[in-house]
Amino acid sequence: MRVLSGIQPTGRFHWGNYFGAIRQYIDLQDNEQAFYFIANYHALTTIDRPGAKRQGEIFDAAALRQLTNDAALDLLALGLKPEQATLFRQSDVPEVTELTWLLMTVTQMHLLEKCHAYKDKKDKGLAADAGLFTYPVLMAADILIYDSDLVPVGVDQVQHIEVTRDLAQRFNKIFGDVLTLPKEKLVESTARVPGLDGEKMSKSYGNTIEIFWPEKKVRKKIMSIKTDSTPVEEPKNPDNCLVFDLFKLFTTPGQQEELAARYRAGGMGYGDAKQALFEAAMSYFGPARQRREELEADPERVEAILQNGAAKARTKARSVLNRVRDVAGLPAIP
DSSP, X not given: OEEEEEEOOSSOOBHHHIIIIXXXXXXXXXXXXXXXXXXXXXXXXXXXXXXXXXXTSOOOHHHHHHHHHHHHHHXXXXXXXXXXXXXXXXXXXXXXXXXXXXXXXXXXXXXXXXXXXXHHHHHTTOOOOHHHHTHHHHHHHHHHTTTOOEEEEOGGGHHHHHHHHHHHHHHHHHHOSOSOOOEEEEOOOSSOOBOTTSSBOOGGGTOOOBTTSOHHHHHHHHHTOOOOOOOTTSOOOGGGOHHHHHHHHHSOHHHHHHHHHHHXXXXXXXXXXXXXXXXXXXXXXXXXXXXHHHHXXXXXXXXXXXXXXXXXXXXXXXXXXXXXXXXXXXOOOO
């Protein structure tokens, strides 16, 4: 069974990214085959393009390259094992763009007009270019070109798998049964990940804590979390505290009960709870932070991992594309 997942390099990973999705994706690498790609083509369709300056200024290509490299470093540091899973840049497999075009020839306009990203922007009166409009077709090609069986997604991404299946079925009906229909695997977050303001942790809200920030910056952000004005000597309710909610992400039930008891007993300030959160987060991500430092010091090794992953991905992609080319009356790729 082949598992496929892609992640956009539109910013550095934060706690919400990890506990909400990345941890579960990496757990799936123990499957027979797992392909993970850094979706740098997709990143170009975002409104606030990565590294872009104010409207009218030249796009910062170096920033996208850096974010793409950072995504690779982060995934490897967080536990993705290249000997088990294939990691590569989306743009290193040009076959995916050809399959996108072939799928476009059978894609009906009304199907794309219903897709969330395009529909939401149109309803808000925002400009939506052809890249955003056809985004689901490229995503379908990403999935279909590797004969993917299983695609882990959140509830809000199920539509992408439905579109992929629709396109594959329509293509197979017209040209012949050559594309594998994938299934979604719903990835349920094991914990709600609130941001610094209590809302869902998200870059768009500006309330994130990045995994690989310097320790001083992580501690400063944690210490900025708003709490109520209960005096130090008074008991506090851990079940109604953002600091405690975040603490639970990193700790065992025993550790949680120990800190909860200190809340209820009184005599502990929120500053102590924040320090406990900081220490728990640093301990949890400590091995990953160390691995990232080692990987960052060896860029040739990281590039070799990406190149080897791309070679493996291209071998599979070319095999699928040649099947498609054959039924479409096109010559095979040598």
